[in-house]
Amino acid sequence: MKNQNRKNRRVVECNKDDYISKLPNSILCNILSSLKVREAVRTSTLSSKWEHIYANPTNLILDGDNILKRDHLSSNVWRYKTEEQRSKFNTERTLAFVSNVNKYLSNVEQVQKIHMLSVCFPFGNNSYGSTDLDEWIRFSMKKKVEEIDLFLLEEENHLTAPDDASLHVFPCDIVGKKEGESGFKPFLKCLRLAHCVLAPHISYNHGFNTLTTMDLFRVDLKSEVHLRFLLSSCSNLEWLGLCECYNLENITIENPFCHKLKYLNVSLCQQLKKLVLHNTTLETLEYKGREIELVFDAPRLTTFYSPVSDTSACHKKLWPILKLPTVLPQMETLILECSCFMGEVMKNKMPALTFPWLRHLEVIKVATFRQDLGWVAIILKTCPVLRRLELHLRTYFCCTKDEVSESDWPEKFSHEDLKEVVITGVRGHSSEIEIAIYLLRMAPALQKMTIDPTAKVYLGKGKWGQEDIFEDWSNKGREKVHKHLNQEANSSTVELLIK
DSSP states (O other), rough: HHHHHHHHHHHHHTOOOOOOTTTHHHHHHHHHHSSSSHHHHHGSSOOTTTTTTTGGEEEEEEEEEHHHHHSSSGGGGGGOOOOOHHHHHHHHHHHHHHHHHHHHHHSSSSOOOOOEEESSSSOBBOOOOOOHHHHHHHHHHHOOOOOOEEEESSSSSGOOGGGGGGGGGGHHHHHSHHHHHSSOOOOOOOOEEEEEEEEOOOSOOOOGGEEEEEEEEEOOOOHHHHHHHHHHHHHOOEEEESSBSSSSSSSEEEETTTTTOOEEEOOOOOOOOOOEEEESSEEEEEEEESEEEEEEOOOOOOEEEEEEOOHHHHHHHOGGGGGGGHOOOOOOOOEEEEEEHHHHHHHHHHGGGOTTTEEEEEEEESSSSSSOOHHHHHHHHHHHTEEEEEEEEEESOOOTSSSSOTOOOOOOOOOOOEEEEEEEEEOOOHHHHHHHHHHHHHTOOOEEEEEOOOEEEEEETTTEEEOOOOOOOIIIIIHHHHHHHHHTTTTTOOEEEEE
């Protein structure tokens, strides 16, 4: 009993020590920056030490969930039946949002450094709060902000057409001025914009020269002239993304502009007709969209990603695959995403191609009932120096009871350079096993094969995700794969890893 009392007393005594408050203010500020604004403000009541810590944030995260009370969250708009009621609700929440942000920023004026400004709230051109938004950007620029992230629409399904001048115009006169003209030195490194207009003038583009990353989503660039003004100032830009941007018919990136650019992503820009690259530093290009004219003079561009469309037009030209040996003969890494019926098209179109320097190939291949071995054989023949092959398979309707068969296999040949194979998304279907066996036999220099039931999904911008393993893998698939592949691998020196 006495021991228990002593233990309880020690617990009480330990709880009296406030270890968090003993942390340096810089660490406390970082912790509070991870909280919602209203939660961070509430910490000021804990003690005199905490009274002003919330007023030294490292990040300004300004969105509805962070700034507004629950009654003003955007999901509540559907409680109102009439358009007039919903309009009144949106007006009230905008008033509350702008008021709360202005009040909060007035309490953090003494902060010396802001790392990031993030605003996610619907602001339009000359709408209420748009001038306040510009002042928030000016405030952050004065506080040496390094990252600005503006997403000026909350409901994706209610995008207003960009040609009605409804999009907020990003204040290039604030960000893009020279140091002496703006009154502050720019430290901005990363700019992410969504649902706004970005149209720098030749007089207001100098401030963009500190950027290393620029990611634009559904941004109206107004004209190629404005894009040229923008890129002409981005002397330190390394990463550029243009996704679903408007008023872009031609994209031209040429020396001496963007002379440090390494990564370019162009995705679903519907008006685009031509992409011209005259650049000596670009290493990776991702392109997704309609067929366009490609003009490349980029000797370091060795990595390319593109989904291959399943349209009838693509079936005729197999675009962009058929263009790549001509426009990118030096390509070393290729990531292709193919639809259900692309296997047959590839067998018909690809035999005439050769990728002379391709060493790493990743193919994301979807199939309805079974994977087609024929296109795998074609790929090996078109890539004579391929060293690493990754097949990310997705078979929608899979039966693990069907038998593995070698009938109708492509003709045998030997690929002397292939060293490693990774096959993901395996469920135990016979067509998947046949592909693995074929690769084991056709690649005498193969050192390692990995079979992974987890399906890999390409998320874009160099990022991958994973999907759950199918139940039939645990039930029958794994056992079936082990049976066939272990037997095949035992007759070779290949390291076989079945996850």
